[in-house]
Amino acid sequence: MAYEVVIGVEVHAQLRTQSKLFCACGTTFGLTANSQTCPVCLGLPGTLPVINEKAVEMAVRAGLAMNGTIGVRNRFARKNYFYPDLPKGYQISQYEAPICEHGWIEIAAGGSRKRVRIRRAHLEEDAGKNLHEAGSGMSLVDLNRAGTPLLEIVTEPDLSSSEEVVAYLKSLRDLLMYLDVCDGNMEEGSFRCEPNLSLRPAGQTTFGTKVELKNINSFKFVKDAVDYEIKRQTKVLNEGGKIYQETRLWNHERGETAVMRSKEEAHDYRYFPDPDLVPMEISSEWIEQLREGLPELASTKQQRFITEYGVPEYDAGILTSSKALAVYFEACVTLYPQPKTVSNWVMGELLRELNNSGTEADASPVTPERLVELLTLVDQGVISLKVARDIFPDVYASGKAPAQIVQEKGLTQVSDEGALATMIDEVLKKNPAQVGQFKEGKQQVLGFLVGQVMKASGGKANPGKVNELLKKALAG
Amino acid sequence: MEITRQEVEKVAKLARLALTEAETTAFSQQLNQIVGYVQKLKSFSTEGVEPTSTVPGQSNVFRPDQVQASLSTEQALSNAPDAEAQCFRVPKIIQES
Numbered sequence: 333m334a335y336e337v338v339i340g341v342e343v344h345a346q347l348r349t350q351s352k353l354f355c356a357c358g359t360t361f362g363l364t365a366n367s368q369t370c371p372v373c374l375g376l377p378g379t380l381p382v383i384n385e386k387a388v389e390m391a392v393r394a395g396l397a398m399n400g401t402i403g404v405r406n407r408f409a410r411k412n413y414f415y416p417d418l419p420k421g422y423q424i425s426q427y428e429a430p431i432c433e434h435g436w437i438e439i440a441a442g443g444s445r446k447r448v449r450i451r452r453a454h455l456e457e458d459a460g461k462n463l464h465e466a467g468s469g470m471s472l473v474d475l476n477r478a479g480t481p482l483l484e485i486v487t488e489p490d491l492s493s494s495e496e497v498v499a500y501l502k503s504l505r506d507l508l509m510y511l512d513v514c515d516g517n518m519e520e521g522s523f524r525c526e527p528n529l530s531l532r533p534a535g536q537t538t539f540g541t542k543v544e545l546k547n548i549n550s551f552k553f554v555k556d557a558v559d560y561e562i563k564r565q566t567k568v569l570n571e572g573g574k575i576y577q578e579t580r581l582w583n584h585e586r587g588e589t590a591v592m593r594s595k596e597e598a599h600d601y602r603y604f605p606d607p608d609l610v611p612m613e614i615s616s617e618w619i620e621q622l623r624e625g626l627p628e629l630a631s632t633k634q635q636r637f638i639t640e641y642g643v644p645e646y647d648a649g650i651l652t653s654s655k656a657l658a659v660y661f662e663a664c665v666t667l668y669p670q671p672k673t674v675s676n677w678v679m680g681e682l683l684r685e686l687n688n689s690g691t692e693a694d695a696s697p698v699t700p701e702r703l704v705e706l707l708t709l710v711d712q713g714v715i716s717l718k719v720a721r722d723i724f725p726d727v728y729a730s731g732k733a734p735a736q737i738v739q740e741k742g743l744t745q746v747s748d749e750g751a752l753a754t755m756i757d758e759v760l761k762k763n764p765a766q767v768g769q770f771k772e773g774k775q776q777v778l779g780f781l782v783g784q785v786m787k788a789s790g791g792k793a794n795p796g797k798v799n800e801l802l803k804k805a806l807a808g
Numbered sequence: 809m810e811i812t813r814q815e816v817e818k819v820a821k822l823a824r825l826a827l828t829e830a831e832t833t834a835f836s837q838q839l840n841q842i843v844g845y846v847q848k849l850k851s852f853s854t855e856g857v858e859p860t861s862t863v864p865g866q867s868n869v870f871r872p873d874q875v876q877a878s879l880s881t882e883q884a885l886s887n888a889p890d891a892e893a894q895c896f897r898v899p900k901i902i903q904e905s
Contacts, residue, residue, distance in 0.1 A: 349873045356876035365894035366884045374884060386873035407861060414824060416898040464900055472895035475884070600822060605861030613867045 333570065335531040337562055338539055339491040343504060345483045345514040346458065346522040347390045353457045353481035354381030354424065354609075361520050365474035373457075373479035375419035381608055383408075387481040390513040391431045391455050392614060392622050394483055397507055397629060398450050400435025402619050406612040408455075411601045416473050417460035425484075427603040430454035431614070437507065438631065439499040448500050449488040458482050483513075489528075489539070494558035497527055498551050506630050510655045518549050527558055530575070531565045540565075540575060545589060547581040557582040561589055633658055641671035650679050656694040657683075663700035668707055677703060681724040697731040698724075706734040713747050713794055714738065747794040749801065752785070755793065756805050759784045770806055778802065811839040 352359060355372035372379045395402050409427035435450035460475035485504065491497050505523055508514035516523050525548055530540035543565070545557050560582075565575055580589035628636070630652045637648035637658075652658045657678070664674045682703065686693060706727065710720045715738055723743065727734050738744055746752060759781060760767055770777045778799075785798045816836045820827045827835065878884075881894050890897040 351873050351875045356871070356874060357878045358875040364881060366881045366896070367894075368878050369884045370878050374879075382869060382871040384873050385870035388870070412822070416896070416901060463895065469900050471898050471900045472893060473898055474895050600818075602822065607862055610862050610866045610869050 334534040335566055335569065336534045336536070337492050337529065337531055338489045338542075339493075339497055339527055339529045339558065340489040340542075341487050341491065341497060341500060342526045342528070342544075343485045343501070344458070344524045344526075345394075345485065345504075345508050347387050347481040347483055347513055348515055349384055349386050349390065349481055351384060352479035353384050353387050353455070354479055357479065359480045361517075361522075363476055365472075366476060368476040369478070373419070374475060375421070381424065381606075383609065383612065384481060387455060388431070388612060388614070389622060390481075390511075391453065391483050392619060393511050393626060394485075394508060394513050395432030395435065395453055396619070396623050397511055397626060398432065398435035398437055398453065398485070400432035400450060400453065402614055403429050403431050403433065404614055404616075405429055406431055406455075406614060408606045408609045409603045410606050411456075411603055413601055415459065416471060417462050417475070417478065419460070419475060419478060423457060423459065424606055424609070425456035425603075426454035437500065437503050439496065439503045441493075441496045441499045446490075446496070448490045448496075451486045451488050453483055453485045456482050456484055489530075491527075494555045494562070497558050498555050501525055501551065501554060503630075506653065510627060510629050512627075518551075521549065524549070525554060527554070529558065529561050529565070531562070531569060541577050543575065543577070543589075544579045545582060546579055546592065547583075553582055553584050556584065556587065557589060560587065564589065627655075630655075630658075637661075641665060641675075643671050643675045647672075647675045647679060650683070651675060654693065656692045660693040660696065660700055664703055667700060668704040670707075673707065674703075677707065681721060682728075685725060685728040696728075698728050702727065702734060709734055709738065713745055713797075715743055715745050716791075716795065719743050719745070719791070743792060745794045746789050746792050747797050749797070752789075752793060752797055752801050753805075755785050755788045756798070756801055759788060760805060767806065778806075781806075811836055811843060 346359075349359060351357060352373055355370050357368050357370050357373055360368065372381055392402055406426065406429050408424050410422040411425045411427070412422045414421055430452040432453040433451070435453065436447045437450065438445050438447055440446075458477050458480040460473055460478040463472040463474065465472060487500070491500060505514075505516045508523070509516045514522060518524070526544055526546050527548075528542045528544045530542035532538065532540040543561060545561060548554050548557050561580070568575060579592045581592045582589050633652045634645075634648045637643055637651055638645055641648075643651070650657075651661045660682075661674060661678050664678065665671050668674060682693070682696065682698065685691075685698075686696060691697075706720055706724070709715050710717050714735075715723075719738075720734075723734065723737050723741065726732075726737050726741075730737065763781065763784065766777045766780055770781070781802055782795065782798050785802065786793050786795060813832055813836050816827070816832050816839065820832070820835075885891045885894070885896065888896045
């Protein structure tokens with residue numbers, strides 16, 4: 333039978349605040365276990381949480397950038413369940429009144445644009461981390477992360493393939509990184525995604541039973557896990573089986589999902605307003621002030637690059653794929669106003685090195701100034717374009733000035749007419765047959781002779797000059 | 809509105825409380841008395857009154873995003889019944905199939 337795939341996605345994005353959501357502990361990743369806690373985030377009795385204003389602002393900025401409606405009256409609720417990484421026995425979250433509702437994000441999927449509706453985005457605190465001891469039946473708990481601010485972003489079930497899920501996640505991650513509200517690091521868990529997926533016979537209007545997928549920490553795993561789950565559910569249904577509502581963990585080593593079983597499932601969170609926290613009123617003035625402070629987002633920037641710099645849509649898409657790269661490109665163009673040349677170098681040589689070393693453009697050892705120096709050396713005829721391309725990895729790896737590398741390697745292009753004339757004379761003397769052919773009208777021999785001069789110069793001769801001088805010499 | 813035994817049992821289970829038969833009976837009665845007392849509020853008209861969950865009159869109490877010193881790891885773990893490798897040590901609750 334033909335099935336229609338229905339997917340919604342929940343994302344938990346860590347907000348880039350310095351301190352936690354309800355206390356003044358830091359939010360640094362990877363510190364010694366339990367070195368970043370206090371009575372509030374340990375859930376000790378008699379403590380009082382106080383809201384981090386910056387986290388609220390970041391959530392509002394994200395909500396606005398997702399085209400959402402910002403909730404004027406906000407309050408926090410307790411979500412009650414027992415789990416070792418949740419010291420209070422409840423998570424402070426938002427239930428009835430989320431900070432953002434009814435948003436949407438546009439994604440590029442299968443050559444067309446599609447709007448993915450955001451049902452809601454709300455603020456909540458993160459839990460700690462459980463590390464499972466092998467064999468002992470015990471777990472170790474690190475509460476450094478407990479209380480870190482999260483924005484949970486929930487879509488409507490608008491996605492229908494693994495490609496669309498990945499496209500959505502990339503767009504959302506880019507958006508949050510452009511806003512500087514999340515660092516987007518999937519491996520460290522700053523951007524966690526949980527797709528939920530169900531199948532239904534094509535044409536049916538009611539939804540099938542959905543399964544939630546967890547333990548996915550890269551875009552590749554997202555695609556693999558969703559594709560696997562579509563196949564698994566299709567097979568179960570085709571064999572007359574039943575899909576159970578459950579959470580399944582992606583095991584990337586085995587390439588399959590497996591049911592996550594927990595002894596502590598509550599299924600009844602008994603949400604109620606947290607009496608320790610007073611309501612938040614987000615005034616329209618505050619919202620407008622935050623809206624005015626929003627940066628130019630990727631899609632707007634892409635359009636501007638096309639109109640302002642005249643680069644092709646494809647280039648503009650790549651150049652704006654990260655904020656750091658877009659800033660890099662614009663810095664180069666300011667110094668060297670030939671956008672297409674800069675674009676070719678940034679998308680080609682630079683991006684290759686950045687990707688190979690896993691570096692963001694803002695940390696590139698080749699600064700925009702250095703790249704422009706290299707391009708200028710080509711323009712001045714000091715080196716050929718080929719040499720410039722050849723030495724780029726060295727410039728990148730050494731962090732040295734391009735001119736210094738050119739000098740060290742003795743790659744300065746020979747444009748001096750006297751030096752070139754000497755080489756040309758020698759080549760002509762060594763190749764009388766070809767000279768004769770040329771004089772008889774065989775123009776294509778010129779290419780051969782240029783090649784011989786280039787070879788004699790060790791690739792350093794200026795090809796334009798060689799061409800010009802050769803023609804003169806042959807005409808003489 | 810009456811609190812049934814089943815509800816008391818469910819709440820006790822969610823709260824990880826092991827109640828005896830006698831306790832379940834006693835708490836059912838007590839909870840019914842409390843709820844019955846609060847039912848008196850129904851005799852007042854609350855039309856146009858916003859529900860409140862905190863002491864009224866206050867909103868937007870924030871703190872600036874500034875880090876202050878945390879407890880030391882030793883302090884954080886000082887009340888833990890069991891600890892190892894700077895972590896709280898607890899019975900494992902996940903079963904992966």
